[in-house]
Amino acid sequence: MRKNILMITPENREINDFRKKQFNNFIQITMPYLAAFVDSSKYNISLVDEYNEDVPFYKKYDLAAITVNTSNASHCYEIAAKFRKNGAKVVFGGPHATLMPKEASKHCDYIIIGEAENTWPKFLEDFYEGRAKDTYVCDDIPSLNGIPIPRRDLIKGRYFTRGAVFATRGCPYHCSYCNLKQIYSDSFRMRPVDEVIKDINSINAKYFVFWDDNFFGDIEYAKRLMMELAKYNKKWAAQVTLERCQDKELLKLAKQAGCEYFFVGLESFSEDSLNSVNKGINNVKRYKSLIDLIHKNDISIQAGIIFGFDTDTKDIFKKTLDACNNLGIDGVTVSILTPLPKTPLYEQFQKEDRLITTDWKYYNGKTRVAFVPKNMTSQELFQGYMWFRKEFYSIKSIIKRLSVSRTNIIHNFIVNLGYKLSIKGTKFIE
Known part of the structure; x- marks a missing residue:
C-alpha cells in the first residue's frame, strides 16, 4: 500500500x-x-x-x-x-x-x-x-552525477518562475556572514554538462534561472556549459562573482548562450566593510570597469547590497545610492546583515554579546534587525535600509540608472516597479 x-x-x-x-x-x-x-x-x-x-x-x-x-x-x-x-x-x-x-x-x-x-x-x-x-x-560528499530531474509537474502555479536549475554546488570563497561552508561540504562540485542541458530542456518555458551559489565557480566548466547551451533558444540568469567577469570570452559566451542578467554580490562600496567580512575578492576600484564590461555585453546587473557591517556609518546609505546611480546598477537585492547560526559572524556577535535575540523570525535580512550595529542603533540601520530601498526604486533613480545602463530597459523597468511596490507596508519591528 x-x-x-x-x-x-x-x-x-x-x-x-x-x-x-x-x-x-x-x-x-x-x-x-x-x-x-x-x-x-x-x-x-x-x-x-x-x-x-x-x-x-x-x-x-x-x-x-x-x-x-x-x-x-x-x-x-x-x-x-x-x-x-x-x-x-x-x-x-x-x-x-x-x-x-x-x-x-x-x-x-x-x-x-x-x-x-x-x-x-x-x-x-x-x-x-x-x-x-x-x-x-551525510557523512560523505555526494556526487552530482546522474541525479534526477526535479518533479516540476508537481508544482502548482508559478508558470513564469518555475524554471530553476542548478549546475554546480558550493562556492570557492569564505565570506564570514555566509553559511554555505557549514551546510555543504567545503568543495565545489559540477554536474555533467549533458545532464544540465537535459534538465534545462525539460523546462516548459523559455526563461529559467541557475540556482547555483556561484555559477562562475569554475570558469572552464561554465564556458563548456554555455557553449552547449547556446544551441538552444533559452534566456536565463545566474549568480556570479564580479571579479570573474573580467574574462571577456566568458561574458561573450554568456550572452551568446542567452544570459539576460547576473546577480552579483557587490555587498558594499566600502573596502573596509568588505575586508571586515572576508570579502576581499571584491575590489571597489574595479567595480565601474567590470560593470561597464558586463553592460557592454548587453547583460543586466542585479546587485546584492548588505547594510550593517561594523564599518558602516549613517552616511553609508546615501553613498551607496549615489554609487548605484552613477554605475547604472539595473536592480538590487538589498538586505540587512544577518548573523546566521554557526557562521563566523554569528560567533563573533555572540561573543561580543551583540545578538538582540535568538528568535529566528528576526533573521530574514529583510524586515528585522537581529543584532546591535556598531555605529548606529538597530532602528537607525533599518530606517537607513528602508530609505535606500525607497530612493533606489524612486522613478528618478530608476530613470537615472537605466539611462546609464541602457540594457534590457523594458524588462528592468518592470522589475524595478515590482521592487518599488514591495516597499509599502514594511515597518521596523523591535
Missing part, C-alpha cells in the same frame, strides 16, 4: 507579504528536486509551496517533509506541531536543521542533516518499511 507524503516549501506570512509584490521570484527548487527521489510506487506525493499555496492541514498524510531555513524555523515548528497532532510523522531537513539539529529535532520525528542525495532515499526506504531512525547524517 502506498503512503501519502506531503513535501512543504515553507514561507511565513511576514516574508511572503514582502516577496509577493515583486515580479521575479523564482521557485525554490529543493522540494521539486527531492521529490524526484521518491518512489511513486510506494508513495503518493504532494508538493506545497507557501509562496502561493496554503498548507492543507485538513488532509491526512503519513509523512510531512519540511525544508527548514533559519528565518522560517519557528514557522516550521508550528507547521510540524499541527501535523503531528493530526497523527502524521514529520521529517526536517535543510539549512537550519543542519546547522541547529539539537534544536530542530525537538520539533520533528526525524531529521536529515547535511546534503540529502544519499540520506533522503535511505530514509524514505526505511520509513516505508517502518524502521526509520531518528537521525540521518
Whole structure:
C-alpha cells in the first residue's frame, strides 16, 4: 500500500507579504528536486509551496517533509506541531536543521542533516518499511552525477518562475556572514554538462534561472556549459562573482548562450566593510570597469547590497545610492546583515554579546534587525535600509540608472516597479 507524503516549501506570512509584490521570484527548487527521489510506487506525493499555496492541514498524510531555513524555523515548528497532532510523522531537513539539529529535532520525528542525495532515499526506504531512525547524517560528499530531474509537474502555479536549475554546488570563497561552508561540504562540485542541458530542456518555458551559489565557480566548466547551451533558444540568469567577469570570452559566451542578467554580490562600496567580512575578492576600484564590461555585453546587473557591517556609518546609505546611480546598477537585492547560526559572524556577535535575540523570525535580512550595529542603533540601520530601498526604486533613480545602463530597459523597468511596490507596508519591528 502506498503512503501519502506531503513535501512543504515553507514561507511565513511576514516574508511572503514582502516577496509577493515583486515580479521575479523564482521557485525554490529543493522540494521539486527531492521529490524526484521518491518512489511513486510506494508513495503518493504532494508538493506545497507557501509562496502561493496554503498548507492543507485538513488532509491526512503519513509523512510531512519540511525544508527548514533559519528565518522560517519557528514557522516550521508550528507547521510540524499541527501535523503531528493530526497523527502524521514529520521529517526536517535543510539549512537550519543542519546547522541547529539539537534544536530542530525537538520539533520533528526525524531529521536529515547535511546534503540529502544519499540520506533522503535511505530514509524514505526505511520509513516505508517502518524502521526509520531518528537521525540521518551525510557523512560523505555526494556526487552530482546522474541525479534526477526535479518533479516540476508537481508544482502548482508559478508558470513564469518555475524554471530553476542548478549546475554546480558550493562556492570557492569564505565570506564570514555566509553559511554555505557549514551546510555543504567545503568543495565545489559540477554536474555533467549533458545532464544540465537535459534538465534545462525539460523546462516548459523559455526563461529559467541557475540556482547555483556561484555559477562562475569554475570558469572552464561554465564556458563548456554555455557553449552547449547556446544551441538552444533559452534566456536565463545566474549568480556570479564580479571579479570573474573580467574574462571577456566568458561574458561573450554568456550572452551568446542567452544570459539576460547576473546577480552579483557587490555587498558594499566600502573596502573596509568588505575586508571586515572576508570579502576581499571584491575590489571597489574595479567595480565601474567590470560593470561597464558586463553592460557592454548587453547583460543586466542585479546587485546584492548588505547594510550593517561594523564599518558602516549613517552616511553609508546615501553613498551607496549615489554609487548605484552613477554605475547604472539595473536592480538590487538589498538586505540587512544577518548573523546566521554557526557562521563566523554569528560567533563573533555572540561573543561580543551583540545578538538582540535568538528568535529566528528576526533573521530574514529583510524586515528585522537581529543584532546591535556598531555605529548606529538597530532602528537607525533599518530606517537607513528602508530609505535606500525607497530612493533606489524612486522613478528618478530608476530613470537615472537605466539611462546609464541602457540594457534590457523594458524588462528592468518592470522589475524595478515590482521592487518599488514591495516597499509599502514594511515597518521596523523591535
